[in-house]
Amino acid sequence: MAFGWVVFLLLVGGSEALESSQVFNVSQRCMNDTNTFLWEINQDKPKEYAVLMYDAFGKIGSNVEGGNINQPGLLQQCRSTIGPSFSGQYCQVFLKQGAVQYFIGICVPDSCQEQDVRTLVQYSSLQFHQMSLIPPLPPIFVNQSTQEMIMTHCLPDTIHPHASEVACLFVCCVMIAIPLAATLFTSIMRSEQSGAVSPTLEFSHLNSGPNIYGTLKTNGSFCSEKNSSTLEENNSTSPVQLCLSQSCVNGCLQAFSLQTTSQGIFSSSSSIPGGGYSSLNGIRVLSLLWIIRGHSAQFPVINNLDNYKIWKKTVESSPVYVLTISGPVFLAVDTFLLLGGLLSARSLLSSIDKAENKLSISLVANYLLKRIKRVQPLHLFIMCLTISLISLVQWGPYWFPFIDTMMDCKTYWWANVLLISNLLPVHEICIPWTWYLSLDFQCYTTTPLLIYFYRLNRSMFAVVAGGLLLMTTVASAVITALLQLPVFQPSTMTSENYVLYYYVKPYTRYGPFLIGILTGIYLTTKKNQLLQRKRHAAIGWFCCLSLMAVLVGLAYVLRETPAYPSLPHALYQGLHRPLWALAVSWIILACEEGYGGFIKKFLSLSFWVPLSNISFACYLVHPVFIILYNGLQETPIHYTDINFMYLFFGHLVLTVVMSYVLTVLVEKPYMLLKQSSI
Template identity: 25%
Template sequence: MVRLFVVLWLSSLAMVSAQFGENQLALGKQIPVGDLGAEQYAAISKLRRLSVEFVELFPNITAGDLTGDLSRAGLLSAQECQLDIALLTKDLASFKKWALKMVDSWGFLPAGMLVGNFWDLGNFDECVGIEHAVSLSHRVQGKYCFAKVQLASVVLKTGVCFPASCSASHMDTVLRSLFQNLLDAEISQDVEIVSEATCQTAEKKPYDGITIFTIVLLSVLGALVAASSVYDYFFHQDDKSLNAVVKAFSARANSRALFRLVEPKSNPNVIDCLHGIRCMSFIWVVFAHDYMVFASSPNTNMLDALSWIKSFFSQFVIHGIFAVDTFFFLSGMLLVVIALRTMERTKGKLNIPMMYLQRYVRLTPLVAFAILLYLKILPLLGDGPLFGQISFDSYASCEANWLWTLLYVQNYATRDMCLSHSWYLAVDMQLFIFAPFLLIALFRWGKKAAASIFILMLLLASCLFSMMVIKNMSMNGSEEGRAKLYYTPNVRASPYLVGILFGYFLHLTRGKKFNLNPITVLLGWLVALALIFTCLIAVYRASDISIVEEALFVSLTRIAWPLGLCWVVFACMNGYGYLADSFLSSPLWQPMSRLSYAAYIFHMFIESLNSGITRTSTYFSDYQVMLRFWADLGFTMILSYLMHILVEAPFANLVTIMMSPKNPKSASDETLQTKSAPTEEAIEPPSEAPASPPLTERKENQR
C-alpha cells in the first residue's frame, strides 16, 4: 500500500519519476538495509577516500587503463587525459596546490548509509575552479562528475574530479577498475559509472542564436514596458485618455488592475470564493512539488522518509493530486457560467472557431516564453553539482519536443515533455475542444442535455475502472500505464464534467435566493467534508490494495472530490459559507489569483533553480521542506509578477484590442477591468499543477 501511494504521490502528480534517477524513495521503493549485505558494507566501511585509493592504485596510469582499448586509435584518444593525470600524480608528490585541490574536491564514500545517505557531493566549486597553467598553450582544468556504483539495490553516488581533458568514458573505465579492485566484485559493463550528463567544468558555452534572441526579446519587451510606464506616469494622469496600446504595456496600468481589491459581494455576478480556492490549490501544488524535489535530493536520512510516508500528515502531501481535479472543476464550471450568459445575449449563437482562437492566443505567449526561459536562460542563472539533474524536465526534452507543447498535444506526442507540468494545459485544451458542443446541447435541450452529460461522466468513470481492472493497469505499474491513467483527457473528464453540470445549475438558479434551514446546511457541510476527507484518508494505513480497490479509489475520487467542492462554492455564494466564506472570499487573495497562471507556469523554474544550486547533502524533515517552500513560493510570485507585466498582461491586452477594432480603447479598458472580476475570469490554474502534481496546474484567463 505504501508503495502504491508513494507512486501516486510522485508518479501521478508530476510524472517525473523516470527523470529522478536511481533515487529509490522517489520510485516508491523501500530499501531494506539488509540488501546491502554485511560483507559488502564491511568492505566499503574500511575504504579510505576514493581519491587516495585512485592515486595509489594508478601511480603510473596508461592510456590502456583509461580506455580498455589497446588499439592505436584507442590509445591516441586518451593521450591528453593520460598526460594530465600523470602531471597530477607528479605534482601531488610535490604538494602543488592545484593537484591537492583536485584530490581534495573528491567526495567520500557516503557516511550514514544505514540511514539512507547514498550521496557525497564532494566540493564542486573547488574542482571546477582549478585552472593550472602548464604552458602558454596547455592548461589543466578541473572537471566535476558523479560516480555511481550499485551494490545490491542501493546506488551510491560520490563526486569525483578529473582533468577536463578526460572524457566520461575514460573516467568510467578507470573507476570501474578501481571499484572492482577495492570491492573485490565484478561490476557489470551495462551499469554506467560516470555519465557525461553529470559532468561540468567552469567553461561556459558561448551564447547561441536562440539565447541571444531570447535576451534581445526580453530586453525589447522590458524597454516597451518601461517607456509606456514612464509615459503613463509622467505625461498622462488621466487614465481614460491614455492610448490603448500604451496602456497595454504600462506596468503602472497593469499593476493597478492586478492589485485592485474588490469588496466581496459588491458584484452579484462575481463568485468571490473562487479566488481563495484557486490560490489554496496552487499553494498545495507548490508545497507538494517541493516534497518531490526533496525526494530526489541527496538526503542524509533517506530511509527516515519511509516512516514519514506512513504518517497522517503525509496524506495531505501525497494527495496533492486532487489540486488537479480542483482546477478541472473550476475550468468546466466557469466555462459554462460565462458562455451560457453570452449565448443568451446572442440567442444561442456561438462562434466556435473564435473561441478556440481566443483561448490559444491567451494561453500560448506565456508558455512560449517559459520554454525559452527554461531552455536558454535557466542554465545561465546558476551551477552546482546537481544543476539540471534534480528537475522535472531536461533541457534535451525542450530542445526536441517544444513544438508539441505549443500545440498542446504533448501528452500524446511524447513521453519526454518540455515543461512536464504543462500536461494539464494540454488536457484542458483537449477537453475545451469538445466543450462548445456540450454548451450548445445545454442551451438547446437544457436538462435533457445535462442528464446526458451526467450519464457520459458515469460512462467515462466506468471505462477508467474497467481499463484498470481488465488490463491490470496500476499507478504502481509501468510508466506507460501511469501516463494513460494520468495524462489523457478521457480519464480526467470527470471533474471537468462535474464543473460543467454545476455551472449549468448556477446558470439556471442565478438571482434565486435559497432559504435553507440549519439542518440542511449542516448536512450539506457534513456530506461535503466527508467526501473531501474520504478522498484524502481513505487509503491511510492500508497495508495492501488490490487492483479492483485501486480502480475504485481512482475512478470514484475523481467524482467525489469535485462534488464536495460544489457545496463549498454553493454555500459561499448563498451565505452559508460562514468562516470558510470569510477566508476564501478575502480580497487579499485577488492579486495572487490573477497571477496564478504565470505562477503555475514558472513555479517549477524556481524549484529547479533552487534545487540545482545545492552544494551539500540535505536533511529531510517537514520543517526543512517548509523552509524551502516559502522561499520557492516567494520567488515564484516575484517572477510571475515580472512575467505578468512583461508578457501576460501586454499580450492579453493586445489580443483584446485586435479583436475589438471598432473601439480599441474601451476594449482595453474592459480587459483591465475584468481582471478584477473573478467570475469573468475563467482561470484554470495548475493542477497537478498547479498542476502539476503535485502537483504539478492552471491555465490562463478566459474572459
C-alpha cells in the first residue's frame, strides 16, 4: 500500500497532477484537500495528521494464501485525524482480481464523496501504466494482475436515521413501556389492597396447560359497593357491565406486569403445554445450542476470518466439527420442525376433545390465531429492533455483508407480517433467520387437514400422509440433481442456489414436520405401548444411533460439490432430513414408554426447563448479538478452536440474559392474554 501511494505521488508530480478537477469529474474541494494530503505525506517530516491518515490505509498482511486477502486498515484512527481543512474519512474499495474478491480500506479527506473516491482510484489506475493508487495482490498469489473495481463505500461518521427506522425504534419502546407501566400499576394496586383483600387474579403456571391465564375472582376488589351505586346513576350502562369492563382492564394490566410474566420462567416443572414429554425440554435446548453454535461459526466465516482456507480445511477433515458448522449442519432445525409437528397435532387433538369431539372451522381458525399470537409479537419486535439498529450503530468495515439484507426490510417487511418470507428470493428476506417462522407456520396450517383425514378415514389418511412424504422427498432429490447442489456446509456457503431453491422452501423441508404430526397423533391416541420388551428397545436404540452416525458420516463422503447431476447426492439430500426426524422420534417414543434409560434422565433434567421456557426468544435474538459483534469488528477474526469456543459462550450468555428479558416483557404477556378467560 505504501508503494502504491509513493508511486502515485512520483508519477503525478505532487499536487500539480490533480489540478484539473473538472477533467476528472472530482469536486474542487476534494481535489484541493487530496492535493494537500499528498503534498504533506511527501515531506521529509510530514505532519502528524498525514502520518495517521497514511497509516490507517489497509495494507497487505501475512497468510494471504490462507485467506487473509481483505485489507481493512484502521477505521477509528482514520476518523480521528484532523487536517488543515478536513478530517479523515474511512472508505472501502471493493475489488476483483481474477477469481478473488476483496476490499481495501483507505483514508481520504471527508470532503470527498464516494464518486470522487471512485474516480480518483480509477484515474490513477488508467493513466499511469496500470500503477494503481491501490496496488494489486502480487502475482505469486493471484495469476491475474489487473484489478476490476466493483464498488466504493464510505462509512458515515454520524448517524442519520431514516423515518422508518425511527418508527421501528418507537414501536420497540412502546412494546417495552407497556409491561413496565403495567408493573408499576400492579405494584401500586397491590400495595393499596394489601391486607384488605386477596389478589384479584390467580394465574396458573404459564406452561401448565391450555388455560394459562387463570380465572377472575369477583371478590369486590375491582367494583366496590360505593362504585356500584355511583355507576347506577349512569343510565346508558349497567353497573355489572362497567365493573366487568374495569375488571378486564385491570386484568390485562396485570397480565402484562412483571409480577405475572416472571412467574414460572425458572420453574423446574415441565414446560411442555399439557404436561408430559419431559424429554422434549432437553431435545429442544440441545438443538437450540447446536443452532447458536453453528451461527456463531457461520457468520464470521462469511467475511471476517483472516484464515478462511485453514478453517475450511479443518472442518472438512473431521466429523467432530459437525457440532459447529460442517456436514449436515443445522439438522437441529429439522428437530425443531419435528417437535413443532408433534406439539401441533397434540394441541389440536386436545382442542377437539374439549369441543366435544368436533373439528369445526371456528376451532381451526382459533387454533391458527393462537399460533399467530404466540409467534408474531416477539417476531415483529425483533424485526423492528434490528431495523432500528441499522442507523443507530456506527458499523465497522465488516458490516457490509449484512447491509443489503437488512435494508430489504424497508421493502419486504410485509412478508414477515404475513409469515411468507421464505417464499421470497433469499436475498430479499427481511431478517434472514426468521425464514424458519414462516416455514413453521406454513407447515402448521397443514395439521388440521391431516387431522381431518385421520378422523375421517385411516386408510385415506395413510395415503395422504405417504403421498406428502414422498413428494417432499422427491422434490428435494430432483432439485439437488438438477441444480447440482452440495450437501456439505462449507460448500453451501458459496452456493446461492442451495438456499434459494432448497433450504428455506416448504416443499423440501416438510418431511420432518409431517413425521412430527404422525408421532404426535400416535402418542396422543395410543392405547397400548409399542415397546413390550427390552430386547426390542435395545434393537431400536442401536438402529437409531447407527442411523444418526451414518447420516453424519455420509455427508463427509459426499462433501465435494458435484460437477454433474449426482444420484448419491440427490438421494442423500432427499432422505437425510426425514430419516433424522425418524431417529429423533424414536428417542422421544422410547423415553415416553420407559425405555430411555440414562438418556431419558439426561434429557429430562430440570436444568433444561428454564432454558426451554426462553428458547423461542433465544432463537430470535442470538443472531442480533452475533451480527453486532461481527459488524463492529475493525480487524479480522483469527480462527482457532479456542477462539470460536469463547465466541460461542460469549454469544450464549448474552443471548440467555436478553432472552429472559424479552420473554417476560414481550412474549409472555401475549401468551397470557390470548388464553384469558376474562
